[in-house]
Amino acid sequence: MKQLLFFCIITIFPICFCQLAAAQNNGVKKETLTLALGDSTVKINVYERKGARVTFVSPHHNEQIAVRLGREAVEKTGGRFVEIESLDENGNGQRRLNFSFKGVNYSLDPNRIFTENGRQCSQFAPEIELLVKDFAEKFLKIILADGSRLRDGERFLVAIHNNRDVDEQTELAQKSRDLTALSFSGGFAAMNLSQTEFHHQIEGVYLSNSEYDADNFVFVSTPALMSFFVAEGFNVVLQKTAAKLQIKNCAVDDGSLSVFAGLRNIPYINLEADAKFGEFRQRQMINAIYRLFYQQQRGVQQAKMKK
Numbered sequence: 470m471k472q473l474l475f476f477c478i479i480t481i482f483p484i485c486f487c488q489l490a491a492a493q494n495n496g497v498k499k500e501t502l503t504l505a506l507g508d509s510t511v512k513i514n515v516y517e518r519k520g521a522r523v524t525f526v527s528p529h530h531n532e533q534i535a536v537r538l539g540r541e542a543v544e545k546t547g548g549r550f551v552e553i554e555s556l557d558e559n560g561n562g563q564r565r566l567n568f569s570f571k572g573v574n575y576s577l578d579p580n581r582i583f584t585e586n587g588r589q590c591s592q593f594a595p596e597i598e599l600l601v602k603d604f605a606e607k608f609l610k611i612i613l614a615d616g617s618r619l620r621d622g623e624r625f626l627v628a629i630h631n632n633r634d635v636d637e638q639t640e641l642a643q644k645s646r647d648l649t650a651l652s653f654s655g656g657f658a659a660m661n662l663s664q665t666e667f668h669h670q671i672e673g674v675y676l677s678n679s680e681y682d683a684d685n686f687v688f689v690s691t692p693a694l695m696s697f698f699v700a701e702g703f704n705v706v707l708q709k710t711a712a713k714l715q716i717k718n719c720a721v722d723d724g725s726l727s728v729f730a731g732l733r734n735i736p737y738i739n740l741e742a743d744a745k746f747g748e749f750r751q752r753q754m755i756n757a758i759y760r761l762f763y764q765q766q767r768g769v770q771q772a773k774m775k776k
Contacts, residue, residue, distance in 0.1 A: 497544050502611065506604045507570030507597070512554040513611060516540055520547010521762050522622035525629055525755075526612055528580040528726065530555040530562035532631035534748045535740075539629050542755045551612050553579050570600060577601060580725050583609065584732065586717050587724010609729075617733060624765045625694070625736035627758055628726055629751070631744035632684055648741065650676055650686035650704035669720040670728070672713075675705045684743035685750045690731050694738060694761075701757045708737075 495518075502513045516539075525539045530553060539550040557563045565576045575597060581587050582605040588598050609616035612626065619626065632648045654674045675695065679702035680686075686704035689695050698705045708714075714722060714731050722728050730737035738758065742751035 495544055504607050506568040507600050509568035514552045516543045516550040518543050518547045521759055523548035523762050525550045525627045527552040527629050529564045531564045535629035535631045538751055546759050582724055583726055583729035584722055584724045586722040590719035625738055628739040630741050632741055649683040651683045653706045671706050672709050673707045675699050677702050677704050680704045682743055685747050686741050688739035690737040697761055
């Protein structure tokens with residue numbers, strides 16, 4: 470049984486790839502690209518349809534609700550959906566990327582590779598760290614213009630994730646290690662539970678009475694984005710400013726795409742939803758993304774007309 474929240478807290482790579490396949494389905498074009506990672510290759514699937522200039526990204530291939538809804542959104546409304554394909558020996562999606570180099574096998578979290586500090590936190594040998602850096606830079610050039618800024622016409626970058634159902638955890642210490650809106654609030658830290666470090670990355674948290682599940686929340690990089698999703702009735706987490714993210718601490722700069730975007734002032738949104746029960750809510754989040762895009766687009770057009 471999910472618990473109803475009755476309160477709120479506010480504190481305020483040059484790119485080298487080869488195209489393996491291209492397919493057309495209901496107006497959606499799919500391209501499969503390959504990026505080198507050591508002596509291995511990683512497939513990057515890009516689904517695109519004309520429409521809203523929005524790029525959705527899914528780094529973790531085991532988060533299948535996010536993967537399915539990203540593809541669905543592009544098919545229905547347009548934009549791009551980019552996924553890192555990572556499969557286990559049975560062909561099932563898995564979170565981590567496995568690769569080999571000089572006969573040795575390695576594994577990494579593909580959402581912990583986008584900053585120098587984050588890569589160092591993974592404690593790879595310098596030679597392997599350079600391979601991971603090369604892969605990360607090439608992937609960034611797929612989702613961003615020049616790997617460092619939004620593409621023309623885009624207003625923000627959107628990641629889609631699913632997280633483990635926190636209600637499956639029975640002990641408070643276990644719950645503190647799960648990624649939820651509550652884990653960012655600092656409440657666990659106040660209980661001296663050192664296992665939670667999520668709150669070190671954030672400026673503030675809003676917990677909505679309209680949200681029944683703490684696993685469902687929207688993570689944003691700017692206050693302007695926060696206000697929109699608060700009005701939409703979602704739990705919202707606001708990331709620290711670029712200046713506050715420039716700390717060589719793995720609890721702050723973990724190499725995630727959110728930190729990379731924050732450090733470069735790229736408007737960033739992450740849609741987090743329960744991996745078991747969050748499909749309906751995550752679809753609502755995606756619909757809100759499109760409303761936000763068209764709202765911002767109208768604002769830009771109106772500003773141009775006034776000049």
